[in-house]
Amino acid sequence: MNFQLTEEHLAVQEAAREFAQTELLPGVIERDEHQKFPAEQIKKMGELGFLGMMVDPKYGGGGMDTISYVLAMEEISKVDASASVVMSVNNSLVCWGLEKYGTEEQKQKYLTRLATGEIIGAFCLSEPEAGSDATSQRTTAEDKGDYYLLNGTKNWITNGSTASVYLVIAQTDVAKGHRGINALIVERGMEGFEIGPKENKLGIRGSDTHSLMFTDVKVPKENRIGEDGFGFKFAMSTLAGGRIGIASQALGIASGAYELAVKYSKERKAFGVEIAKHQAIQFKLADMATNIEAARLLCLQAAYDKDTHADYGKSGAMAKLFASKVAMDTTIEAVQVHGGYGFVKEYHVERLMRDAKITQIYEGTSEIQKIVISRELLK
Numbered sequence: 001m002n003f004q005l006t007e008e009h010l011a012v013q014e015a016a017r018e019f020a021q022t023e024l025l026p027g028v029i030e031r032d033e034h035q036k037f038p039a040e041q042i043k044k045m046g047e048l049g050f051l052g053m054m055v056d057p058k059y060g061g062g063g064m065d066t067i068s069y070v071l072a073m074e075e076i077s078k079v080d081a082s083a084s085v086v087m088s089v090n091n092s093l094v095c096w097g098l099e100k101y102g103t104e105e106q107k108q109k110y111l112t113r114l115a116t117g118e119i120i121g122a123f124c125l126s127e128p129e130a131g132s133d134a135t136s137q138r139t140t141a142e143d144k145g146d147y148y149l150l151n152g153t154k155n156w157i158t159n160g161s162t163a164s165v166y167l168v169i170a171q172t173d174v175a176k177g178h179r180g181i182n183a184l185i186v187e188r189g190m191e192g193f194e195i196g197p198k199e200n201k202l203g204i205r206g207s208d209t210h211s212l213m214f215t216d217v218k219v220p221k222e223n224r225i226g227e228d229g230f231g232f233k234f235a236m237s238t239l240a241g242g243r244i245g246i247a248s249q250a251l252g253i254a255s256g257a258y259e260l261a262v263k264y265s266k267e268r269k270a271f272g273v274e275i276a277k278h279q280a281i282q283f284k285l286a287d288m289a290t291n292i293e294a295a296r297l298l299c300l301q302a303a304y305d306k307d308t309h310a311d312y313g314k315s316g317a318m319a320k321l322f323a324s325k326v327a328m329d330t331t332i333e334a335v336q337v338h339g340g341y342g343f344v345k346e347y348h349v350e351r352l353m354r355d356a357k358i359t360q361i362y363e364g365t366s367e368i369q370k371i372v373i374s375r376e377l378l379k
Helices: 007-024 028-034 039-047 066-079 081-101 104-115 174-180 231-267 279-307 313-343 349-360 366-377
Strands: 121-124 140-143 147-158 165-171 181-187 193-198 209-220
Touching (some): 028 349, 039 081, 066 081, 066 231, 066 279, 081 104, 081 121, 081 147, 081 181, 081 231, 121 147, 140 165, 147 165, 147 181, 165 209, 165 231, 174 181, 181 209, 181 231, 231 313, 279 313
Antiparallel strands (some): 147 209, 165 181, 193 209
16 A cells, blocks of 8 residues: 555645635635636636546546546635536546547547537536436437437536536436436537526535526437447446545535634634634544545545546445535534634635535435445445
């Protein structure tokens, strides 16, 4: 075992940290308050290579490993989870899925632009009646010979109004159940494709979450990913890697809140001394640091499994389950350490607490992660 990061890993970590502090921190509270998408910041993330980190350089990506991605996600998420979820979706769900399963034509047409951040993508699985039960797809893709006729609604889509490319999961043959589902590449602007109002959310308010409506949208056959009926397997395989991204987002939210709590505890005085000298606060910090370190090791283990082509289904689910709980617990305690100031927006920790909750819900709820883990344990 080697617990040392390489020089390359440390360089990626430092670059992400510097970007987060210099580019994301200014204005992050205002963006949260006004639900403003960080368009300028996302553009810079693309220019720096953060939106296609693991993509092969021949398609415009960074060719980095998953460990580098986890390290960068943590640093970005410490400051702005709204920006990091854009990064996570583009890297884990859209670019990875296209590179792994797309045709060469699809990679040349879409992946190269996605990996460089020229455009961003969206992953469209959830529906009004299909969240955790992803097999219950009501969106249909009727086979019309040389194209599919797409009809239906998708909910809670990250990058809903800012993406140019949408990977849409839809049912082609109901009789075949999950084996009758396809994954289609839908382009913004296709006739019949409408974007609904932006959701007014508890957290990650800077990211744009929308419902999408498809009415007789003609999607060319060449835009199908994989063979006919491969869509559900594509979605599940892609989400398995996506969990690592969200686990590292949760880790970043937790570690960001912890760092703010430590800093505040050394500045704030009570009963004549800094509150960091009170055992009640020391014990909170000790618990926070220990849980964060455990979450970090789980994230890195899952990333290592993916990089070494081992089965990362269980380790990814464990990382997301635990890191998302640590994010929630840590941010609550960080607010408590700050006392009344923790309830005030300018101290950041209340925003991190709001942002933490979604990590227990999207890309598979904590309950779904337990199903994934237990299935692997009982094989």
